[in-house]
Amino acid sequence: MRNYLKVTGWTPVSGGDVAELWSLPGPADEVVLVPMKAGAPDFGKRTQILLADLARVEARDLTAVHDAVATVFNDVTDLRASHPSMSDGSIPLEAGYELFISAKRLRVASAAATIRRQGHFRNFPTRAREQAREVRLGQTRRGSYIVPIISQARSPEDVYSPRQEHIEVGVEETLFDRRVTATMSRALGILEDMAGAEREPTPSEITDSIGEGVSYELCTALSKVVNTDSVRSLDVSFNWSRVAAPPPGTPPRVEFNRAAIDIVDRVSAQLKTRVYTSRHLIYGIVTDLSRHPEDETGRVGVQTLIKRRSRTVWMDLLDSDYHVAVQCHDAGVPVRVQGVLTNPPGGQATMQVDDFGPDPSLPASQAE
Structure with a gap:
């Protein structure tokens, strides 16, 4: 609650162990009371009063404010299936089943592409399959039919310090969830661009899309939903955590109708039949730097998680990349x-x- 108030412009003005008063600058001079003792008999009542005050100030539904507070540390990806027949907020059983299954498929395919860029994953990495057990589904909502995928996010100040000497497993686990969501957003954005172009994507454009996380499995997950008789379109909205700004270059929303899925299916067919060399991705921090003035390359150690265990991966980098490594090391910025x-x-x-x-x-601000 305190973090939500902070990111929405409120500031603490007084208080102690039992309660705090927070104010919102402006002509109305709003003040709210934040209960601090979760075990107090009136804690639930005071919390409901606080949420009601916020709903009034924000001119929003109480449920919407409650959800925003509850997910302040989460990224929420909304999958919305729509069709004129869904005006009552319901969805046919078959379409609902495909929507829920596709939520899993989209997440696992994006997790796989976060670990390894590959056009067709015949076998997903174990870490990718585990994503389906770690993310959560929120309550379905009206608005055609919305299924929220809830994943962890982490505030930038909780990441790493300049000249960090080792990674933190807990930090990396949380950052992996954010990386998967970013991969999904970029990959779906690329597919939407290709589907909306005036011409079909070329083989080289399809190959390039693999570098952004597009895969046969991701395409199939989209097709399974939109190709059901009772769904006209699927849109995906990315609601990034209020405590961690959106990754650069990620679209806030993408949409796929039947015409777009025709293009996605053609991309999918090419990805399935072609053989591509996979490329691994590692994420971590630069912990070791070594270079003699006369050398053309520098030796760099990046500490990362491999199969959820800390490992240092060694690499030789040319001059420009070595300088980037030095800058990231000095600033405590994670690398990919x-x-x-x-x-x-x-x-x-x-x-x-x-x-x-x-x-x-x-x-x-963290990646620059």
């Missing part, structure tokens, strides 16, 4: 590295790097 990963049991993990830079899943 793409390339061919070699991780022998009991041996040193290394990577041949294709792309190196700040983690684009984090807000621009």
Whole structure:
């Protein structure tokens, strides 16, 4: 509650262990009381009064304010299936089943692409399959038929400090959820752009889309919903946590109707039949830097999670990438590295790097 008040412009003016008073600058001079003792007999009553006050000030429905407070530390991805026949807020059983199953498919496919860029995942990485057990589904809502996917987010100030010496497993686990949501948003945005273009995507454009997280499995998840008889379109809205700004370059909303799905199906068919070399992605912090003045490359160690265990991956970077590594190390900015990963049991993990830079899943202020 206190974090929600903070990000919506309120400031504490007085209080102690039992309660705090917060004010909202403005002509109305609004003041609310925040109960601090969860075990107090009147805690529930005082909380309801506080939510009612916020609903009045924000001119919003009480349920909407409650949900916004409850998910202040979460990213919420809304999947909305629509058709004229859904005016009563219900949905046919078959369409509802496909919507829920596609929520899982979209999430797992995006998690797989967050770990490895690949056009067709015949077998998902274990970490990707685990996403379906870790994210949550919120209560369905009216508005045609909306299914919310709730995942963790983390405030930028809770990430890493300059010259951080090691990663924190808890931080990385939370950041993985945010990275998956960012991958999903960018990949669906690319598919929407290709579906809305005046011409069909070229084979090279489809190949390039893999680098943004598009895969056969992601395309199939979309098609399964929109191709049911009772669904006319599917739109996906990304409601990013109020305590962690949206990742740069991510669309807030995408939509796919029957015509768009025709293009998605063609992209899907090409991704399924073609053979692509997969590229691994690792995320972490730069912990080791070594370079002699006369060397063309510098040796860099990036500490990351591999199979949920901390590992240092070593790589040789050319001048420009090495300077980026130095800057990220000095600022405590997490990095994302793409390339061919070699991780022998009991041996040193290394990577041949294709792309190196700040983690684009984090807000621009953290990734610059």
